[in-house]
Amino acid sequence: ASIEFGLDAPFSVEYHDSVDSTNLRARELAAEGADDVAVVADEQTGGRGRLERAWSAPSGGVWVSILVRPQRPPAHVPVFTLAAAVAVTRVCREVGVDASIKWPNDVLVETGERSERGGLKLVGILTEMEGEADRVSWLVAGIGVNANVDAAELPEGATSLREQTGGDVDRRVFVQRLLEEFDELRENPDEVLPAWRAHSATLGQRVRVETSGGVVEGTAVDVEFPGALVVDTSEGDVRVHAGDCEHLRPV
Ligand code: BTN
Missing domain, CATH: 3.30.930.10 (Bira Bifunctional Protein; Domain 2)
Incomplete structure (x- = not known):
């Protein structure tokens, strides 16, 4: 081909x-x-x-x-x-x-x-x-x-x-x-x-992200420059960087 x-x-x-x-x-x-x-x-x-x-x-x-x-x-x-x-x-x-x-x-x-x-x-x-x-x-x-x-x-x-x-x-x-x-x-x-x-399938979803520093769970609310995901958790907004994300799934 x-x-x-x-x-x-x-x-x-x-x-x-x-x-x-x-x-x-x-x-x-x-x-x-x-x-x-x-x-x-x-x-x-x-x-x-x-x-x-x-x-x-x-x-x-x-x-x-x-x-x-x-x-x-x-x-x-x-x-x-x-x-x-x-x-x-x-x-x-x-x-x-x-x-x-x-x-x-x-x-x-x-x-x-x-x-x-x-x-x-x-x-x-x-x-x-x-x-x-x-x-x-x-x-x-x-x-x-x-x-x-x-x-x-x-x-x-x-x-x-x-x-x-x-x-x-x-x-x-x-x-x-x-x-x-x-x-x-x-x-x-x-x-x-x-x-x-x-085009995002993630924003607005409840997610569970496994990172090298531990698990972050909450609602994905935004993506910020240069590419961090902002997760609204019970302890406030947490920013997850793509390089740290081992696994993300909807919950
Ligand atoms: C992933 O989801 O794990 C990333 C996959 C990336 C695959 C593409 S295919 C073209 C380019 N060449 C590779 O060897 N990998 C990327």
């Missing part, structure tokens, strides 16, 4: 039929000094998820890693993860799937059931970066969309665009739109949090 890309994408695109991990490849390109590149693969043989987990990435998905060099301090990196979530959620909605964002960086289709996750996972995002104390050197936003993937090939608790719509998306168009949306948001960082709130 092979997809070709238009030349009008705001990033140069490196396409692979098969690669270990688009994030790893993007990191290699970063080490070589590249900038504004998107690595896209039909299949990943060693897809990587958050918290050192493996990420299943069979042929037919949209597996993409965007390499950028923002002139920002490392503390601002979570905004780029939120921007990636907003961008991919918008494009999933364009193709007719009612996706929403579960803080910090899952995109899911809500089922209305009180499941562990509160919905079926459609997209995962893994952001990696390297930087000095005051400036990011490079940032890779890795976005994995279960696109044209059969239900039988999905991990438990996951869904795909194919399963949701009964049809297949044009992955070239999907990636093109994703890159356009991400580009627009990085140029307009003030739009990220309002757009994130508008």
Whole structure:
């Protein structure tokens, strides 16, 4: 399987039929000094998820890693993860799937059931970066969309665009739109949090967050720059940072 890309994408695109991990490849390109590149693969043989987990990435998905060099301090990196979530959620909605964002960086289709996750996972995002104390050197936003993937090939608790719509998306168009949306948001960082709130599955929910420092339970009331979740608990508002979140579930 092979997809070709238009030349009008705001990033140069490196396409692979098969690669270990688009994030790893993007990191290699970063080490070589590249900038504004998107690595896209039909299949990943060693897809990587958050918290050192493996990420299943069979042929037919949209597996993409965007390499950028923002002139920002490392503390601002979570905004780029939120921007990636907003961008991919918008494009999933364009193709007719009612996706929403579960803080910090899952995109899911809500089922209305009180499941562990509160919905079926459609997209995962893994952001990696390297930087000095005051400036990011490079940032890779890795976005994995279960696109044209059969239900039988999905991990438990996951869904795909194919399963949701009964049809297949044009992955070239999907990636093109994703890159356009991400580009627009990085140029307009003030739009990220309002757009994130508008697409959130988490705000307004009672949640239980496991963090390295203990469990936080209450109502998720807001997301604050650069990406902290504000939880209204019996002891007042507590801010949870994405990097500290080991597990969040609705209660
Ligand atoms: C997660 O939810 O745990 C994050 C999953 C991130 C998967 C994407 S697929 C494209 C990119 N390359 C990888 O190896 N991982 C990310």
